[in-house]
Amino acid sequence: MVDPLKRLTNIQLSRRDRLVTYYLTGLAALIVVYTVTYNFALAQLEGVNQSIFASFEFIVQTMTTTGYGQDSGIWSHPLMFLFVAATQISGIALGFFTLRLIIIPLFTGAEVNLDNRLTSKQDHVIICEYRRDSAVLLDELRELGIEYVLISSSEEHAKELADDGYSVIDGSPQDTSAFERASIDSARAVITDAGDANVNTILTVHSIDPDIEIITLTDDSDMRDILLDTGADTVLSPHGVLGRRLAEKAISSFSSDLTDTIDIGGEIEVTEVPVQQGNRLIGTRIRDSKIREETGANIIGAWIDGELQLPPHPDAIIRSNTVLLVTGAHDALEAFSDFTQPARTLRKHERIIVAGQGEVGQAARDVVSERGLDTVTIDIEDRDGVDVVGDSGSDEILAEAGIESAGAIIIGLPDDSAALLTTVLARSLNQDIEILVRVSDTDATRKALSAGADYVLSVPRVSARMVARELRGEDVLAPASQIRLLRVPATPLAGSTLAKSGIYEKTGCRVIAIEDESGFTSAVDPQRKFTGTEHIVLVGSDESVQQFRKQFDVSPIKS
Numbered sequence: 001m002v003d004p005l006k007r008l009t010n011i012q013l014s015r016r017d018r019l020v021t022y023y024l025t026g027l028a029a030l031i032v033v034y035t036v037t038y039n040f041a042l043a044q045l046e047g048v049n050q051s052i053f054a055s056f057e058f059i060v061q062t063m064t065t066t067g068y069g070q071d072s073g074i075w076s077h078p079l080m081f082l083f084v085a086a087t088q089i090s091g092i093a094l095g096f097f098t099l100r101l102i103i104i105p106l107f108t109g110a111e112v113n114l115d116n117r118l119t120s121k122q123d124h125v126i127i128c129e130y131r132r133d134s135a136v137l138l139d140e141l142r143e144l145g146i147e148y149v150l151i152s153s154s155e156e157h158a159k160e161l162a163d164d165g166y167s168v169i170d171g172s173p174q175d176t177s178a179f180e181r182a183s184i185d186s187a188r189a190v191i192t193d194a195g196d197a198n199v200n201t202i203l204t205v206h207s208i209d210p211d212i213e214i215i216t217l218t219d220d221s222d223m224r225d226i227l228l229d230t231g232a233d234t235v236l237s238p239h240g241v242l243g244r245r246l247a248e249k250a251i252s253s254f255s256s257d258l259t260d261t262i263d264i265g266g267e268i269e270v271t272e273v274p275v276q277q278g279n280r281l282i283g284t285r286i287r288d289s290k291i292r293e294e295t296g297a298n299i300i301g302a303w304i305d306g307e308l309q310l311p312p313h314p315d316a317i318i319r320s321n322t323v324l325l326v327t328g329a330h331d332a333l334e335a336f337s338d339f340t341q342p343a344r345t346l347r348k349h350e351r352i353i354v355a356g357q358g359e360v361g362q363a364a365r366d367v368v369s370e371r372g373l374d375t376v377t378i379d380i381e382d383r384d385g386v387d388v389v390g391d392s393g394s395d396e397i398l399a400e401a402g403i404e405s406a407g408a409i410i411i412g413l414p415d416d417s418a419a420l421l422t423t424v425l426a427r428s429l430n431q432d433i434e435i436l437v438r439v440s441d442t443d444a445t446r447k448a449l450s451a452g453a454d455y456v457l458s459v460p461r462v463s464a465r466m467v468a469r470e471l472r473g474e475d476v477l478a479p480a481s482q483i484r485l486l487r488v489p490a491t492p493l494a495g496s497t498l499a500k501s502g503i504y505e506k507t508g509c510r511v512i513a514i515e516d517e518s519g520f521t522s523a524v525d526p527q528r529k530f531t532g533t534e535h536i537v538l539v540g541s542d543e544s545v546q547q548f549r550k551q552f553d554v555s556p557i558k559s
Helices: 006-010 016-046 054-064 079-106 135-142 155-163 176-183 195-209 223-228 236-253 291-295 330-341 358-371 395-400 417-428 444-451 460-474 501-505 542-551
Strands: 123-127 148-152 169-170 189-194 212-218 233-237 261-263 269-276 296-306 305-310 323-328 349-355 374-379 404-409 435-438 455-458 484-489 511-518 519-521 535-540
Touching: 016 054, 016 176, 054 079, 123 404, 135 148, 135 460, 135 542, 148 155, 155 169, 155 484, 176 195, 189 195, 195 535, 212 305, 212 460, 223 233, 233 460, 236 358, 236 404, 236 435, 236 455, 236 460, 261 484, 261 511, 261 519, 269 330, 269 435, 291 296, 291 330, 291 501, 296 511, 296 542, 323 330, 349 358, 358 374, 358 511, 395 417, 404 417, 417 435, 417 444, 444 455, 455 460, 484 542, 535 542
Parallel strands: 123 148, 123 189, 148 169, 189 212, 212 233, 349 374, 349 404, 404 435, 435 455
Antiparallel strands: 261 269, 269 323, 296 305, 296 323, 484 535, 511 519, 511 535
């Protein structure tokens, strides 16, 4: 568990908070000095002996200009008059400072210098112009314990994020002063997502520090070589990764071959399997599915109606938009995939429609074409690779693309409203089609599932995971995934058992494998006593993994 004292000592104050702290400490010290001086002067110069608390009361009354009470009129020595006058003047001056430094910013939000809100940084990352829902990435970094400073050219956006507690300053990432304000001299890396200004930003960073690591995000994979030649150390293309992931999930509707499993050790693999229309498991309770008996694979979790259940409730009913999280040997997972395939007589033609031919759509089309499946592409622009020109949010266009007989549709539209409309129309025109959707807003994930989608991925979440993996080497079930996989030391469990640790109850994560000197095992005994030398593999949603990191002071093991 995290030591509360350690957490308290690790708290860092912003520049403004440090200034307020220094001010209040100085004010308290000044009052103490005034009190002791007045008490001593009253005794020595006026021959009046009174308690230190009475002198304290007088100083407070004088500095706040509320009156002098019982001491009024007892002074006769000139030095006493000078001292009282000095106290009065300093009290008025301090009143103005208090009003400007604390009262006005507190009640009117007058503080606009975001630099003053930054805490001191060391070994942090500087993020330039992140355009994919900044809060998702910043939350990810904060939960990973990675210090950061975001530079935003939008003063309004920067102010909103700063008001929410994020480390943000406004400025241009093409201006060296912005990086100097973000303490680039002590930073470990720069992440740039500045679109067309990426090249300019990279060159600016290199002019300041040619050795610092630069990670660049781009929506155009054709820019990869140019960005690398400019000086980027790593180029990430979240849209391409997301498009390929959606295509792989669509292909799994027609084949038992697994293309997106992750090996966690000891021949144990994990994969996600969306349950598409026509699946024999639809309408079946988890307890009655007989998956373990028939295939040897284990269901360890399931997304049901947009909620992750770890483990799924035995009486939970598998529906068409359920995503099952399964673990086992590779042969067992292939047997499970084959077991859950719809009967051939229930399948539609092995044709996949790709709506939208941007970066996501093109990546998805390439993967589907490589597997030899028929592909029909839709886009509003007539260009190479587009089969049907028009708006996919139209019944006529979807019908022209063959929606009624297609097996799946990948919706890669950049606008969430258009993507949701296309989802509803596709489901109304073909109740059995598998619908896989990309959304630009994380909050639109649940809406897409409600609209009839079988599998949904959000660009901000995929992007944040790719950056986190690059910075920490963290194991995830592919960056484009709805579920997180984490490998950590079992140090917090030393001397305890899994049942007593409360990992699931406190965080929502589930331990699915243990590694010790004898190797990996997926047979997790809740009563096993840990020595602390083992490694454990956990699975959970983004939120539950973040909660695990809050509850247990342990860092993930890098890949």
